[in-house]
Amino acid sequence: MRRTVGLWWVVLTAVGIAVYAPLPYLTETLRQLARTEVGIAANYVDQPGWAQAALYVHICFGALALLISPTQFVVRLRTRFPGFHRVCGRVAIVSMIVAGVAGLVMAPANMAGPVGTVGFGTLAVLWTTFAVAAYRAIRRGDVATHRRWATRAFALTYAAVMLRTWPLVLVPLQVAFGVDEVTAFDRSYLANSFLSWVPNLLLVEIMLRRIPRRAAHAANRAVNQEVAASVSGSPGPSR
Known part of the structure; x- marks a missing residue:
């Protein structure tokens, strides 16, 4: 029960942020957003064109990856519509790689200055690396390994949600201890360069370690049989 609730929470928050977060950047200019202090527009409004272009690429492709990725974890979709799963998987992986490079x-x-450069830069490198590893694993037919790398990649994709969630906790907590809101936000953003993704990745690693290797290999064989059956048109293994 808790696992189902947790899954739905992740799905709904991912879809919500994927739809909501890019909208201001697609409907107004950076200058307009900076005047109303929306998101991080003020930080990029006077940046060179390449930095602004990277911002828009990161936002759009990151949102696409966040929107599509949850469908990859729905077992019924994977088994009943393998073609849909493959197409969505390709789009998600390409989106992660493009957004990661832009990031x-x-x-x-x-x-967040040098700390943010290290934190967000490491996130970008790992995000891209995990997405590439997931793609390479599925290309060689190793479904179990593909799922593990794809899960790690989604944990980093979900950083977009946690980047907006942690300030809801950290800012009021600091204000309660007498810190002004501007300083509290700056401090929370500094911490967020790591908090937005490190706990996600640690949690996923704990979950993956609990999955017995034998079960993973059994799932790998079963999925390979299903894929072979779908390609040949013959019935899959009996249930």
Whole structure:
């Protein structure tokens, strides 16, 4: 029960942020957003064109990856519509790689200074690396390994949600101890360069370690049989 609730929470928050977060950047200019202090627009409004372009690429492709990725974890979709799963998987992986590269380009211009450059830069490198590893694993037919790398990649994709969630906790907590809101936000953003993704990745690693290797290999064989059956048109293994 808790696992189902947790899954739905992740899905709904991922979809919500994927739809909501890019909208201001797609409907107004950076100058307009900076005047109303929306998101991180003020930090990029006077940046060079390449940094602004990287911002928009990161936002759009990151949102696409966040929107599509939850569908990859729905077992019924994977088994009943393998073609849909494959197409969505390709789009998600390409989106992660493009957004990750753009995030790496953006890292030196972030709001958190050198700490943010290291934090967000590391996130970008790992995000891209995990997505590539997931793609390479499925290309060689190793479904179990593909799922493990894809899960890690989604944990980093979900950083977009946690980046907006942690300030809801950290800012009021600091204000309660007498810190002004501007300083509290700056401090929370500094911490967020690591908090937005490190706990996600640690949690996923704990979950993956609990999955017995034998079960993973059994799932790998079963999925390979299903894929072979779908390609040949013959019935899959009996249930």
